[in-house]
Amino acid sequence: MSYETRPQTYDETIKILEKKDYRGIAEFILPSVKDAEEVSLEPTQLSVPDMREMDFLAKVNMNSESFILHIEFETAYKSNTEMMKRMLRYYTYIKWHNDLPIYQVLVVLKKPENVKNIKGTFESKVQNLDVLKYKYKVIKAYEIDKNEVLKQRKIVLYPLRVFMKHDEIDEEQHIEECLKVVEGLEDKDYYYLTVECVKKLYKESKYEKYVKEEILMQSSLYREPYEKGIQQGRKDEKVNTVLKFLTKRFGILPDEIKEKIEKLDMINLDIILDKVLEYKDIDDLKKFLH
Structure with a gap:
């Protein structure tokens, strides 16, 4: 399998999916959110210069309980230590600005090459004193059955099916199937976003023959590209x-x-x-x- 990886490859894709159906994302990551009376997006822009913007942040009111749901989508998992530090920094920033309990989830899209055991817990002890116990939920997208997304009709996650488990078919069949699923959707942006995920993940020779240009051209995202650095409207x-x-x-x-x-x-x-x-x-x- 050939990959083209770079930091923040999928940030814009996640943000666009979030705008389309943020509640659908929240419910898939944390199923109990289906019973929530209210789910509202929170600002994710950080005032800290060296920190990346958070992928997903929402306030959830459910069964007389209110909490913050924070989700990060990661494609280039380098080490447990690095990720834990980043998640902890996000936690302290969120806590500083909002005193509600925080439920953090890390969604690892691409299987790491050099990390066998992804950890989501950290404990610190000094002089036999438990100083800190920290934990966040880890979801491995590459271990999720991609057909489960179809069963739940979570259309907002269809583009991310590209990363999910497809043991029963080879890569090219997987690409063709992922594109076929979004081909018939009324909102052609999902086709565009699926193509974006596919082309960042596989060599062009593997996917280009399956992309239908006439469908791609119907997406508003095709006309107004969202890649970093493009100033729209000029x-x-x-x-x-x-x-x-x-x-x-x-x-x-x-x-x-x-x-x-x-x-x-x-x-x-x-x-x-x-x-x-x-x-x-x-x-x-x-x-x-x-």
Whole structure:
């Protein structure tokens, strides 16, 4: 299995899934949340310069009990010590700003290469005095049966099925099946997010033949990429998006068409993005640009 790993690879994906159905994520990670009277998202942005933003933070009111649910999704698990320090720092930060009890969960997406036993507990003792006992729940996504997500109809987790157990089929069949599941969903963003997870995890040669461009193009995320560093809304970037979109649809564009598109305002650029799938051929585009 070939991987392309880097810190925070899936941060944007998790944030988008969170916006779509944060309660669904919470209920899958902690099933008892199904009985909660209220689940509300909390701010995850930290004021500490060297700390990464938390993946998921929510306040839960359930059966006369209130607590904070904190979930971290990890793809590059390096060591128990490093992760425990990071989780503990998150805990102290949350506790500093909110005095409610905190339920922490670590979801390990990719199986670590150099850590055989993932730990979620830490005890500190000095002079026979128990100074600290710390614990968080560990969920290993790669040990979860991916079909269980389908049984529970947890659509928000469909893109993350890419990481889950698939012993009965090989990698290419697994990729094809994961994409097939999201292909028919009304919200095409799930297809886009599944492709993003797949392409970060496998070599391009393994997945590219299974990706259907006509479905991918229907996702709003395809039109407005969320990769770090992209400033959305600027005209030059919108032009590049339109040109890329049209090139994928019709092939290499004539220079005269490129020049006309570059001169369009934001409104007309958006019109092209909205109607591009309706254009039967490049002549339909030329009529619009005339």
